Amino acid sequence: MDKSGLLHGVWVFGDYRNYFQNRVTLQLIAKGRELAETLRTRVTVLLLGEAVHQYAMEYIAHGADIVMVAEHPDLRCYQVESYTNVVARWAEAFKPDILLGGATSFGREFFPRLAKRLKTGLSADCVRLEVDPDTGLLLQTTPAFGGNLLAEVVSSHRRPQMATIHPYVFKELPHKASAVGRVVYPEIEVKANTQVRVLRSRRQQARGGNLEDAQIVIVGGRGLGSREQFKLLFELAELLAGEVGATRPVVRAGWADEERLLGQTGKTVKPKLLISIGTSGALQYTTGINGAETIIAVNRDAHAPIFKMADLGLVGESSAVLPLLLETLRKRI
Numbered sequence: 001m002d003k004s005g006l007l008h009g010v011w012v013f014g015d016y017r018n019y020f021q022n023r024v025t026l027q028l029i030a031k032g033r034e035l036a037e038t039l040r041t042r043v044t045v046l047l048l049g050e051a052v053h054q055y056a057m058e059y060i061a062h063g064a065d066i067v068m069v070a071e072h073p074d075l076r077c078y079q080v081e082s083y084t085n086v087v088a089r090w091a092e093a094f095k096p097d098i099l100l101g102g103a104t105s106f107g108r109e110f111f112p113r114l115a116k117r118l119k120t121g122l123s124a125d126c127v128r129l130e131v132d133p134d135t136g137l138l139l140q141t142t143p144a145f146g147g148n149l150l151a152e153v154v155s156s157h158r159r160p161q162m163a164t165i166h167p168y169v170f171k172e173l174p175h176k177a178s179a180v181g182r183v184v185y186p187e188i189e190v191k192a193n194t195q196v197r198v199l200r201s202r203r204q205q206a207r208g209g210n211l212e213d214a215q216i217v218i219v220g221g222r223g224l225g226s227r228e229q230f231k232l233l234f235e236l237a238e239l240l241a242g243e244v245g246a247t248r249p250v251v252r253a254g255w256a257d258e259e260r261l262l263g264q265t266g267k268t269v270k271p272k273l274l275i276s277i278g279t280s281g282a283l284q285y286t287t288g289i290n291g292a293e294t295i296i297a298v299n300r301d302a303h304a305p306i307f308k309m310a311d312l313g314l315v316g317e318s319s320a321v322l323p324l325l326l327e328t329l330r331k332r333i
């Protein structure tokens with residue numbers, strides 16, 4: 001179908017839902033461009049839905065060379081089965097080298113199914129992507145063995161080389177209205193899904209604030225000891241005009257919503273200042289905060305791993321440090 005051979009290169013799955021907040025596709029286009037330039041190929045974004053043309057223009061303005069569109073009323077809602085059918089057929093026909101998607105809840109469900117259909121591998125939740133200069137293969141760095149190690153995964157035989165990546169690991173390119181690209185509408189065959197029917201969809205109110213864009217983030221860990229202590233973080237965040245994040249045990253204990261979870265299975269933040277209180281510094285957590293410019297850690301254990309990455313460490317009981325910090329800030333602000 002692709003007589004021009006233009007559609008081989010790097011593919012990015014376009015997730016345009018909640019466009020102004022969900023920037024992962026734009027971030028992946030930027031990384032895709034870099035990979036495509038090294039491989040001397042092109043970046044193609046896949047766009048599925050109904051009346052989605054305006055997003056095609058947006059993706060081109062943010063660096064895509066080509067946008068491949070499938071428009072159909074049955075593609076209006078994101079559904080794993082129908083989306084897998086369309087993308088798998090395109091991949092079989094055009095044979096992309098690389099296929100990237102966001103590690104969003106949809107991406108985490110959709111990409112494994114797609115990889116299985118295409119009989120290829122998938123590196124989930126990658127934190128780095130590079131092209132090996134000797135082999136031209138995609139080096140996919142992802143947490144492995146429960147997140148205790150960072151593994152470099154290579155798919156040497158199967159194609160496409162597939163990876164999902166956390167939002168905010170890469171930086172989007174600025175919008176360039178004069179950018180030129182192609183929009184193509186390859187053939188699609190959409191079968192109505194007889195097993196799942198979406199009756200209506202409603203957007204869930206975001207409860208994690210704007211964590212990913214926040215300039216100041218205060219994170220609480222299990223060491224805080226109680227929901228009451230964790231609540232003090234909201235007061236601190238208000239005084240500093242920041243947002244509150246949490247580690248997995250805190251979410252599990254119900255002191256914070258899942259939307260506040262940072263790390264391998266949560267969000268990635270890049271604030272100017274991050275204050276981490278009562279967190280040990282497990283790799284699965286620090287994966288989500290590596291991009292912070294300055295990290296201040298508070299922990300009662302002087303040997304806690306979090307101090308290895310902190311710019312400033314404070315050894316002490318959180319129940320003593322937090323009230324002191326709040327009192328000082330209240331006087332100053």
Ligand SMILES: Cc1cc2nc3c(=O)[nH]c(=O)nc-3n(C[C@H](O)[C@H](O)[C@H](O)COP(=O)(O)OP(=O)(O)OC[C@H]3O[C@@H](n4cnc5c(N)ncnc54)[C@H](O)[C@@H]3O)c2cc1C
Nearest residue numbers: 221222223247248263264265278279280282284285300318
């Ligand atoms: C596959 C997998 C994925 C995971 N994904 C994530 C993820 O996305 N995000 C995440 O956060 N975790 C994740 N985890 C869990 C992760 O391994 C850690 O268990 C978790 O990050 C630890 O959270 P914590 O630092 O709050 O708790 P702990 O490890 O229990 O650390 C608490 C710290 O608080 C200190 N402390 C205790 N009392 C006080 C006090 N009174 N004052 C000051 N300090 C005190 C202690 O010294 C300790 O260092 C994942 C695990 C697995 C296996």
